[in-house]
Amino acid sequence: MTEAFDAIVLGAGAAGLMCAATAGQRGSRVLVLDHADAPGKKILISGGGRCNFTNVGTVPERFLTANPHYARSALSRYSPADFIALVDRYGIAWHEKTLGQLFCDGSAKAIVAMLLDECAAGGVAVRCGEAIEAVDHRDALFRVRVGGRDVTAPALVIATGGPSIPKMGATGFAYDLARQFGLKLVEPRPGLVPLTLAGEQLLFRELSGVAAEVVATSGGTGFREAALFTHRGLSGPAILQVSSYWRHGEAVTVDFLPDGPRDWLVEAKRAAPRRTIKRVLGDLLPERLASVLAEQVGLGGEIGQASDRVLGAAGERLKSWRFMPNGSEGFAKAEVTAGGISTAGLSSKSMAAKAVPGLYAIGEAVDVTGWLGGYNFQWAWASGVAAGEALASERQRQAS
Numbered sequence: 001m002t003e004a005f006d007a008i009v010l011g012a013g014a015a016g017l018m019c020a021a022t023a024g025q026r027g028s029r030v031l032v033l034d035h036a037d038a039p040g041k042k043i044l045i046s047g048g049g050r051c052n053f054t055n056v057g058t059v060p061e062r063f064l065t066a067n068p069h070y071a072r073s074a075l076s077r078y079s080p081a082d083f084i085a086l087v088d089r090y091g092i093a094w095h096e097k098t099l100g101q102l103f104c105d106g107s108a109k110a111i112v113a114m115l116l117d118e119c120a121a122g123g124v125a126v127r128c129g130e131a132i133e134a135v136d137h138r139d140a141l142f143r144v145r146v147g148g149r150d151v152t153a154p155a156l157v158i159a160t161g162g163p164s165i166p167k168m169g170a171t172g173f174a175y176d177l178a179r180q181f182g183l184k185l186v187e188p189r190p191g192l193v194p195l196t197l198a199g200e201q202l203l204f205r206e207l208s209g210v211a212a213e214v215v216a217t218s219g220g221t222g223f224r225e226a227a228l229f230t231h232r233g234l235s236g237p238a239i240l241q242v243s244s245y246w247r248h249g250e251a252v253t254v255d256f257l258p259d260g261p262r263d264w265l266v267e268a269k270r271a272a273p274r275r276t277i278k279r280v281l282g283d284l285l286p287e288r289l290a291s292v293l294a295e296q297v298g299l300g301g302e303i304g305q306a307s308d309r310v311l312g313a314a315g316e317r318l319k320s321w322r323f324m325p326n327g328s329e330g331f332a333k334a335e336v337t338a339g340g341i342s343t344a345g346l347s348s349k350s351m352a353a354k355a356v357p358g359l360y361a362i363g364e365a366v367d368v369t370g371w372l373g374g375y376n377f378q379w380a381w382a383s384g385v386a387a388g389e390a391l392a393s394e395r396q397r398q399a400s
């Protein structure tokens with residue numbers, strides 16, 4: 001027996017659930033299918049279990065995409081304030097942590113429960129543990145084969161995310177579907193991911209566990225946040241942020257003295273010539289990092305013994321330390337996938353494929369990647385709502 005719906009949403013993640021609830025509440029009969037045993041698994045682990053569900057500083061410039069204008073329409077039509085209003089309506093307590101990042105006071109489970117309630121309010125059928133065996137498109141109907149049965153609908157939404165963290169059930173299925181329907185891809189790559197170091201730069205391995213506030217820059221974009229040294233290289237928010245901009249063969253420049261002017265060491269010499277460089281650096285940096293950096297710039301003794309020229313050069317180096325990562329920790333550790341389904345073939349208003357009537361792509365599957373800090377969920381909500389509204393108005397148009 002074939003079951004018929006107005007729309008089938010593939011993926012019960014942030015974007016898929018939001019889209020389904022939006023369309024369902026506007027009268028569409030919607031089915032959501034997911035191969036995982038439960039919906040919203042990434043939401044549950046996000047933000048350390050408290051879900052950093054949006055960022056009040058959301059602007060299109062904080063997203064990476066081949067077309068910087070693409071996300072503008074959806075982001076402006078469904079803003080952080082709209083999602084906050086939804087969260088408030090459900091009485092979910094939240095707080096701003098830092099840099100505009102909003103987190104639940106309690107568990108991320110409340111966000112998943114809220115999305116499922118919103119789906120239920122729209123009469124949406126959410127079916128998990130459903131392996132999708134085949135998808136095809138004939139006679140203006142999408143046919144999805146699951147568990148040996150067919151479900152059909154005139155509209156299909158690709159919301160299966162990207163391949164980051166495969167052990168959570170993430171796959172590149174969205175890209176397989178995109179290829180099947182002739183949509184182009186922007187090469188997917190790990191984003192918001194720790195970077196690895198090799199060779200002499202592994203000297204920093206002894207600093208594993210040490211964190212410091214820095215400005216990390218790559219690909220022309222810099223972030224002032226904490227960097228963390230790890231056994232394999234570099235992590236922490238500043239590094240995760242620049243990792244999305246970093247490309248193989250490029251440097252990541254780290255300013256270890258974001259508050260110190262370039263001639264800060266020369267000034268420190270004038271103020272207290274008997275202090276060691278290690279001590280001086282220790283005023284601004286964790287002790288172990290100060291010690292390794294002093295060694296690396298070759299200044300072991302009292303600061304008064306070094307010439308202004310040498311101190312000036314050391315200051316320069318500390319303000320623009322060049323790391324040459326040899327890679328990243330890959331999709332296994334990446335918080336998001338940068339790249340994905342090219343926006344060139346999609347409508348920025350409805351998220352619909354221009355060349356395949358009834359096909360939509362939303363969320364992380366698409367080549368729109370936010371900064372760390374709630375931006376990726378805001379894109380998932382906004383693109384989900386845009387597609388959900390479009391699905392419903394298309395159904396109403398066809399019915400009238």
Ligand code: FDA
Pocket residue numbers: 010011012013014015016033034035036039040041042043045046047048051052053054130131132159160161162164165168169170171172173334335336362363364365373374375376377378380
């Ligand atoms: P999402 O990945 O949420 O959902 C895709 C769904 O499709 C999944 O349920 C999956 O099981 C399903 N699926 C995949 N392949 C399938 C197949 N072949 N068949 C059927 N179903 C399939 N962002 C943020 O803004 N704030 C935060 O705090 C965090 N924290 C965070 C922590 C960690 C550890 C990770 C890995 C990621 C984050 N993120 C985040 C990023 C955020 O989780 C991500 O951008 C969104 O979940 C993307 O939403 P989507 O709905 O597009 O994909």
